[in-house]
Amino acid sequence: MSQTIRLQCRCGAVEMETRGTPIMSTECHCTSCRTAAGIMESLPDAPRLREATGGTRTEMFRKDRLRCIKGAEQLREFRLTEKTKTRRVVTSCCNTPIFLDFTEGHWIDLYGPLWPGGTLPPLQMRTMVGDRDDPSALPDDVPNFKTHSLRFFLRLIGAWIAMGFGRPKIDYVEGELNVVPG
Template identity: 35%
Template sequence: MPPQPRHTSSCACGAVLLEAFGPPIDAVACHCADCRNAGQRIQALPEAPPVLDAGGGTAFLVFRKDRMRPVRGAERLRALKLKPASPTSRYIATCCNAMMYAGFDDAKHWVSMHRDRFQGEVPAVRMRVCTGSLPDDAVPTDLPRHRGYPLSLIGRLVLAGLGKWMRGAAG
C-alpha cells in the first residue's frame, strides 16, 4: 500500500492527472535562472496557465521519484529541455500547455511537481531558494530567502534518498 496522504495534480483542462504519495519532501519556490527562463517560455505558450508566482519563482512540491506516477494522460506529457545536454526536463501537458513537473535524467531521486497543479489542501511554500543571481530587492520577503540550497533542504533530500535506498535494500 502506498504511503499516505495521496496528492493529486492535474493539468488546467484535466486531461492529465498525476498522483504523489506521502508527505512532500519540501515545498519551495525556486528562483534559479533556469526555472525563471523555463517559466517564461512555458507561460508564453498558447493558453498556458501561469508558471511563475508573483515573486518570479516557480513553486514546487518535491517528492521522491518513486512516489509519483501518472494516472491519466501520460501520453500527453512532453519534455522541455532548455539545453539539449541539460539533465533537467520540465514536463508540460500538451493539451493545455500546463507545466506539471520537473524531472531529472541524472541520479536525482526526486521530482519537483508544480504546486499550482495540485488540488485540495496543498502545503504552503516554506522558502525561496536559488535567489543569489537576483538583486535583493527583486525577491519578495514574504518567506525565508536562500541564495542557494539551504542545509535544511539538502538534509531533507538526503534523508528521502536514504529512505528510498533502505526501502529498495529491504524489498
C-alpha cells in the same frame, strides 16, 4: 505518510498521483527556472507559472511516490540545452506545466499551480535568490537562500536514504515539446 494527492492538468486529460508528504515546498529563483517558466507561460493558453515574486513554486516528492494515472500520452518534455540533465514536462493537450525532473536525481518537482485553490502546502523556503538582480526585494515570510541551503540538501539526502539510495526513472513521458529555449 499514507496521504494520496491527485492532481490534474487544466483540461483534465492528465492526472498525476502522489503518496506521502512532500520532501519540501520551495520557490526557485534560479535563472534556468525563471527562463523555463517564461517559455512555458508563452505557450498557447498556458497558465501562469511564476509567482508574483518571479520564482517558480514546486512541491518536491520522491520519484517512487509519483505516478501518472491518466494521460501519459499527453506528456511532453523540453530542456533548455541539449546537454542539461533537467527536463520540464508539459501537457500537449492544454500546455499545463506538470513537473521538473532532475533525471539523475531521486526526486521530482511538481509545479505549484497544479494544486487546486487553497490546497498547496505552505511555502518553506526560496532558493537561488542570488540569481536575481535584487534579492532584497523579496518578502521575508520564509527564508530566502542565496543558493541551496544545508537544510535543502539534508531533506533531499534524508529522502534518498529512506528510498534505499534508489533513483527511479520517470519513463512515461511520450515525446518532446517543440519550443525554442530563450
